[in-house]
Amino acid sequence: MRVLVTRPPQPGARTAQRLAAMGHEPLMLPLFEPLHDAEKAFAALADTRGPVAVTSAEAIRAVTGRPGDLAPHLNRPLYAVGDATAEEARTAGFASVTASSGNGADLATLIAGQPAGQTGIPILYLAGAPRAETFETRAKALGLTLTVAECYRMRPLDVPVEILRTIFATEAPDAILFYSRQTAERFFALHEISTHLDALIGIRLLCLSRTVADAVPPELQGHVTIAETPDETILLSLI
Numbered sequence: 001m002r003v004l005v006t007r008p009p010q011p012g013a014r015t016a017q018r019l020a021a022m023g024h025e026p027l028m029l030p031l032f033e034p035l036h037d038a039e040k041a042f043a044a045l046a047d048t049r050g051p052v053a054v055t056s057a058e059a060i061r062a063v064t065g066r067p068g069d070l071a072p073h074l075n076r077p078l079y080a081v082g083d084a085t086a087e088e089a090r091t092a093g094f095a096s097v098t099a100s101s102g103n104g105a106d107l108a109t110l111i112a113g114q115p116a117g118q119t120g121i122p123i124l125y126l127a128g129a130p131r132a133e134t135f136e137t138r139a140k141a142l143g144l145t146l147t148v149a150e151c152y153r154m155r156p157l158d159v160p161v162e163i164l165r166t167i168f169a170t171e172a173p174d175a176i177l178f179y180s181r182q183t184a185e186r187f188f189a190l191h192e193i194s195t196h197l198d199a200l201i202g203i204r205l206l207c208l209s210r211t212v213a214d215a216v217p218p219e220l221q222g223h224v225t226i227a228e229t230p231d232e233t234i235l236l237s238l239i
Contacts, residue, residue: 001174002025002175004029004177005028005030006030006184006187008031008034019239022236022239027167029159030157031157031183037151038062038066040150042066043149044126048122049076050116050122050123050124052077053079053107053124053126053135054080054081054085054126055081055085055103055104055131056085057085060085060088062151070092074095077098078097079110080100081100081104082101082231085099086098103230104132108135112139121145122147123144123145125139125149126151127148127151128153129153134211154182164192172199172202175206176205177235178208178212178215179208179232181211184212184213184215197219204223204225205224206225206227208227212226
């Protein structure tokens with residue numbers, strides 16, 4: 001199958017490799033790229049102690065370029081949304097990593113049930129911008145104290161019309177992968193897409209979560225399939 005990947009370049013390349021290994025033909029259409037702010041991340045790490053929380057692997061990538069500065073913090077408990085983000089943290093050297101399933105709200109619930117969430121010590125949230133605030137909202141409701149450090153932001157990439165026309169003009173993809181609501185919103189806001197939604201009829205729209213799927217226009221909701229859990233392996237199994 002021809003599968004359109006809308007992820008940022010680095011994780012998108014890994015997804016493309018997985019698709020190729022499964023016998024599919026990946027088509028790349030990155031819509032955002034991350035801009036890391038390692039200084040802000042390390043300043044926050046230096047000013048805090050105790051648990052660290054991340055809802056995206058991009059937060060881990062923001063600090064892996066300075067292993068010497070990261071080393072003193074690798075014994076801090078780290079809580080992550082999803083196995084993929086947790087594995088990124090383990091690869092970076094974090095010794096105590098706990099993964100939650102679901103979304104940021106589930107992560108907050110998990111932390112609140114752990115000893116680390118009951119000490120009153122603020123939890124350092126290495127976050128991105130823009131972001132959904134499900135983790136922060138749930139954490140506040142549960143009485144958790146957060147210190148938030150925005151250590152990366154997602155910058156929109158230019159998408160030349162010619163690329164879109166090339167992707168859809170000859171042989172349209174059989175499926176499109178959406179990993180974030182932000183990406184799905186941007187994809188469907190592209191002029192070449194929003195004015196030709198009928199060209200997407202029949203293409204499977206595979207979404208990592210219900211939140212992501214909600215960004216798909218109503219007339220295309222019948223073509224949406226949602227992963228049971230927000231995990232790439234589960235998502236790719238839907239193809």
